[in-house]
Amino acid sequence: MSAYTNTGSDLDSTTIASAFVEAVRRLNEAEITRNAANPSVTPKNNVTMSAAFDGKAYSIAASLPYVPTLNTSGQYIADVTDYLGSTYSTFTPGTGTAKSTDLCSLVLEVAQLLSAKEKTVAEADRPNNIQISLDDEAGVATITANIPFTAAIGSAGEVTLTALDYV
Amino acid sequence: MTDLLANTRSTAFMAASFFLNEAELEHNRIYPNYKTQTIKITANFDINIYSVYAEIKLTESNAVLAVEENTVTEDLTTIREEFVAATFELLQLEYDIDGDLIPAEVEGSVTYTFQYPDLTLTGTPSDAGTFTANPKNIDYEVDYERMKLLVFATIPFKSPTITNSGAISISPIDYA
Numbered sequence: 001m002s003a004y005t006n007t008g009s010d011l012d013s014t015t016i017a018s019a020f021v022e023a024v025r026r027l028n029e030a031e032i033t034r035n036a037a038n039p040s041v042t043p044k045n046n047v048t049m050s051a052a053f054d055g056k057a058y059s060i061a062a063s064l065p066y067v068p069t070l071n072t073s074g075q076y077i078a079d080v081t082d083y084l085g086s087t088y089s090t091f092t093p094g095t096g097t098a099k100s101t102d103l104c105s106l107v108l109e110v111a112q113l114l115s116a117k118e119k120t121v122a123e124a125d126r127p128n129n130i131q132i133s134l135d136d137e138a139g140v141a142t143i144t145a146n147i148p149f150t151a152a153i154g155s156a157g158e159v160t161l162t163a164l165d166y167v
Numbered sequence: 168m169t170d171l172l173a174n175t176r177s178t179a180f181m182a183a184s185f186f187l188n189e190a191e192l193e194h195n196r197i198y199p200n201y202k203t204q205t206i207k208i209t210a211n212f213d214i215n216i217y218s219v220y221a222e223i224k225l226t227e228s229n230a231v232l233a234v235e236e237n238t239v240t241e242d243l244t245t246i247r248e249e250f251v252a253a254t255f256e257l258l259q260l261e262y263d264i265d266g267d268l269i270p271a272e273v274e275g276s277v278t279y280t281f282q283y284p285d286l287t288l289t290g291t292p293s294d295a296g297t298f299t300a301n302p303k304n305i306d307y308e309v310d311y312e313r314m315k316l317l318v319f320a321t322i323p324f325k326s327p328t329i330t331n332s333g334a335i336s337i338s339p340i341d342y343a
Contacts, residue, residue, distance in 0.1 A: 012332060012333040013333025015333075021333075022335075026329070050211045151185070151189075159185060
């Protein structure tokens with residue numbers, strides 16, 4: 001069980017895998033909203049998301065611009081740039097697990113939480129459903145993920161996808 | 168009989184697609200040595216579109232093409248028939264909107280009908296607010312070489328909503 005605390009935040013998930021998918025979905029939606037509201041400027045499509053129902057897995061890819069810095073202890077910091085602007089990307093963290101205040105940063109933060117959680121599993125059984133790479137030269141963090149889900153058909157024909165708590 | 172849980176034809180088509188997908192996955196779990204996959208469904212959240220592709224095996228008997236009997240489970244055959252029925256219900260709606268009719272003949276002199284017994288589609292299409300002139304979101308071909316019905320569909324869905332548990336809920340748009 002990979003518990004995620006959502007207290008007071010904009011996320012509703014209670015597991016890390018679900019929180020990651022939810023964060024990606026919210027950023028994906030924010031990009032769509034921003035692009036629709038600004039048709040005369042270059043669209044931002046830094047995150048893509050789809051769901052395949054034969055394999056029951058989300059396929060997620062994100063390219064997030066970031067600025068590498070060092071903190072006062074000399075530790076490496078990857079600060080994701082809010083490339084959508086606060087009008088579209090504001091995130092309320094509350095007192096939940098994630099601390100980011102914009103959706104762009106939130107996606108990398110929860111991705112890191114999920115990746116770290118995977119690494120707590122014994123090597124022989126360790127899943128590798130999410131990969132993160134940081135390219136300091138380009139200033140781009142790349143996330144790829146295949147997150148399993150369950151699907152349920154509701155009373156009005158809607159389909160509800162719930163990310164599996166696989167770690 | 169499967170309750171398609173839908174009150175529009177586009178939703179009925181998607182529900183039938185999901186039931187077929189689920190039935191095949193269950194079938195493959197029960198009979199791992201007799202795996203089958205005739206349908207592939209993908210939801211693209213960037214453009215809010217379902218993509219559906221299916222290849223349904225047909226048999227020919229007295230110039231009538233019917234969905235092939237499945238030798239492992241009759242239930243799967245029934246669900247495939249329901250999928251075909253939902254496909255042609257939606258095609259019929261698109262053709263009706265076009266003012267055309269579904270052609271009675273294709274590629275030569277073979278006249279065909281699709282048999283889909285034991286099917287109930289509940290409700291009627293609700294066009295309010297989302298009527299699209301001349302929609303072309305579903306199409307099909309009959310592959311006579313392989314005796315298969317090929318179904319292609321791109322069904323738009325509403326912007327997915329996030330439930331209070333963080334899950335993502337998707338509802339097809341009643342586009343036609």
